[in-house]
Amino acid sequence: MAAEAIDRDIQMRGLSAEQREHLMVQVAKRYYEQDMTLGDLAAELGLTRWQASRLLGEARAAGIVEIRIVPRAPRAPDLESRLERRFGLREAVVVPAGEEDDERSRFDAVARAAARFIAGLGRLPLVGVSWGRTMNAVAAHLPQGWNEGAEVVLVNGAMNIRMPATRTNNTAELFARSAPGAATILPVPAILGRAATRRALEEDPTIAAILDLGRRAPVVIFGMGAMTPDSVIVQSGFVGEVEQADLARRGAVGDILGRYIDATGRAADPDLDARTIGLGLDEVGRRELSIGIAAGPGKAAVARASVRAGHVNVLVADERIALSLLDEDHP
Amino acid sequence: MAAEAIDRDIQMRGLSAEQREHLMVQVAKRYYEQDMTLGDLAAELGLTRWQASRLLGEARAAGIVEIRIVPRAPRAPDLESRLERRFGLREAVVVPAGEEDDERSRFDAVARAAARFIAGLGRLPLVGVSWGRTMNAVAAHLPQGWNEGAEVVLVNGAMNIRMPATRTNNTAELFARSAPGAATILPVPAILGRAATRRALEEDPTIAAILDLGRRAPVVIFGMGAMTPDSVIVQSGFVGEVEQADLARRGAVGDILGRYIDATGRAADPDLDARTIGLGLDEVGRRELSIGIAAGPGKAAVARASVRAGHVNVLVADERIALSLLDEDHP
DNA sequence: GAGGTGACGTCACATTTGTGATGTCCGGAC
DNA sequence: GTCCGGACATCACAAATGTGACGTCACCTC
16 A cells, blocks of 8 residues: 555445445446456555455346357358449448348447457557447447557537437547547537538637548548438437438438438538538548448448448448349449 | 366367357357356367467457446336335336437346346246347346246247247247256247137147246246337237237237237237237236336337236336326326 | 478466455444 | 344455466478
8 A cells, every 4th residue: 555545445334235336337347348457446446355356246246247248240251342342442341131130139230340340450540430329339349448549539510409319429439438548529510500600610720620630530430321210310400300301302312421412422412511510521532441331221322322432441231231232223 | 187188179270260269259158158267168178278368368359258337227216116006016117218318228228127126036946938129138138147047938939930030039048048047948839820729739748838837937027019010029920010000909009928918908809819829818917926028119008008907016117108107197 | 491480389477366264343132 | 231143354365367488380481
């Protein structure tokens, strides 16, 4: 025990169940997520090594620590190389459809494959990410320490209008936490009411610095949104269901980075696009790696548009989407 | 090295990546799920302790081992006690709606709370379970060793007609694997074409023995199905979408144990009920513990019918369902 | 075939973790 | 006040695990 050690020793005598649980979580996080030894973390928390050890045992028994062994989803190398050749992709990752899995586990399998691919890239000092359901699922599967010291920056606006939507604006933080590294979020709405507001925001030095960081990122990773009412962009309140249906009628096939695109990959509605803040469609394809992740039904069209337009050079998708993209009937 | 040790030593020299991954999974499963020491499991697999240790390290780094720290979902004690009093439940578990969580994480939170509740019951030598999405999610969250040596028996038919439906018929196995214990499944379709077939099957000694085991279980655990086309009972092909819509028109509010019930908790269609194999509606409520789990939208009605009719004496549900049940406007 | 290279096996040893024995404190019962 | 039980602290020790050094082997290059 050094000089600073006598800050607070925890008396476990009369701790409430909640306080105890909170301690269990603290111990488990430090042990499993930060790879500290029980001795070290005990010192930090003002516990003894034995208290920490027993707390950890309780945490495991209570189910606070969940350990799962997941054999990595097999891939479909034939489809992958066909996609790569056909669309000039740097890399394609295709997850087979797994006979008896349900929609959700297929979605998870894609997210896992994406996380694995990303983790396998080695150190990436600066990574741009978008947010959304898909991206959150990917973040959840990134292994601890996949990219130590990385800077993770959001490349599109992240403040939601409607609160109880899917919890999205912590995607960057999730990416950063598991790296471990730092997250920079873009604290503005994804879509504004007027283009002038967007320009004004972009000129603000603070915002400009963040946008610039995103533009400098050699790697961007983003999910693709389908034209469905449960898309995050609608759920967050930026675009109404009616408005989205109207966009669909005018040729929109989905969204990437908060921007609706048509089958050619161009902005489906230039006015709407001008009100959208963040990395532009003309910029995204120019990265070293532009990783697009498409998981779930209804995303084949937006995936097709993205690869055709060169917005992505790495595509992660499920087998159905891959097959659809390779289908010759689509001109 | 004892006498029997020289069965097969694994030469790791020229192993393919896949074989290596397979070994990683084997090591990880034994280490984390079966609590074996590296030395023991290495002997079993024909590896050295050091090989096993390194393989385990690789498995963690590769994301094959996923460790998550989940602070247990807070509960809503006020709603719980109101439900208990109002419906005479032995216990109610209510998971608050969590402001910014999406549908899926709310579903997971309920499953987790259910798993926790079940694990907290202590040793239950014989447990009856149904199958379905909800039950599978619960099984996924049961801690290793929650009920050592338990016998888990399916109380309704489990052979699916349509294959690529949600992977449900391994629910009992999942429950048993984490116990660890033995699973007995009921290898017949949930719903048959004719009541006579059901009776014939029930008289078969093998089937009768399994059904009897289920009837003797002091504890049954089951999920509740809503009247939606994505309900597992429809996805599995037992009931058509049209047929289900028709049932809804005639008063069905959902299903438990594969049986559609009306608002009073009685079989919505006696003929259909007579073709359904497994624990009957008149039997389910007579257990020591009859645990019903309702997670997700559209399940308030079936939950209400179940508690009213006394089919469950323990209810696990999300906050929205709880509030709906307590709503005085419903007579 | 010599030499180099890198992946792997083997092992001694340090570190980390688990466990049971024993002591101590607290609160309640009498 | 005294006694008692249980929850917890503390510790010594055993067991399990991680790590670096070094040797060996297969394979490649020249």
